[in-house]
Amino acid sequence: MTIKKTSGRRTADKLHLEQFIPFRLSVLSNLVSINIARAYAREFDLSIPEWRVLAVLARYPQLSAVEVAERTAMDKVAVSRAVQSLLNARRLVRTYDSEDRRRSVLRLSTSGQSVYTRVAPLALAYEKKLLATLSPADRQALDRLITQLSTRAGLMA
Amino acid sequence: MTIKKTSGRRTADKLHLEQFIPFRLSVLSNLVSINIARAYAREFDLSIPEWRVLAVLARYPQLSAVEVAERTAMDKVAVSRAVQSLLNARRLVRTYDSEDRRRSVLRLSTSGQSVYTRVAPLALAYEKKLLATLSPADRQALDRLITQLSTRAGLMA
DNA sequence: AGCAACAAGTTACAATTGCAACCATTCGGC
């Protein structure tokens, strides 16, 4: 039995960009984001940060801005700006917590609800189509891999 | 035998952001990019676009700017800017094709080579660590899934 | 040869993002 040679995929430290996972993840994620942005941003005048805020408030009403930030993986500045423009467009209503007057309490307005109920199916349809060629096992694997990698990347930060 | 109920994962068109693949991909990709940028951008004063250009020219010398753009999935403006700053830092050498004087011919300078040979191992080490907890089968699956999804997303663009 | 269409690359400008400093309010110790 001989010593194993270096694994076939690539040589010692020559890096092939087109095989480099961080690069490929970034390209994929960009492509998907751009597709999605085209789908709803253009039709509903919604940016991706705005869409995230909308989506999270549709599901969990009455969140404060930092809570929205936690659930959308955005920083508080990004949330503040998205909230601002959603308020301008009358898609959100903001009140303040009487116990703690720093905290905002955010809810969708009727119009915000309506936008959400029209956009969410588009988003889900896009996702469905994106995943359409994957077997159920592949979908499960994808799900798990993303979770695992995110955890791992989070630890390495 | 009864009619199958809606599949367990989520209800009709209520969208859970935290389960939405495009969202999760974006969060993951961002996290990874930020980690990597910290690792080499800070130490070598390299932005991610610059790094991509460097990496692709290390492997395929003598490319023109548009060829670099194709291989890095960047647009030609981004390449132009990255090339400009790499030229300023004396990490690239640019000549022009004598057959077609519009086309640039880009190569790493000695200093560019040296940066590359120091950065590439860091990048590979990061990737290795990121994937360290995945089984070989998982790694293969990840590889395949990214490719499949990118193709798919490309078609939908 | 002359000119329209096209390709390579750059530049200018607008929109987006990221970061740091900043108010206002609340909390924790004393």
Added chain:
DNA sequence: GCCGAATGGTTGCAATTGTAACTTGTTGCT
């Protein structure tokens, strides 16, 4: 109760990025 630290949120500024228009050079057609 008071003061320093911490928290929620906003604002301003610089850096990054995207888009369109432009310049220079080439090609193909006549």
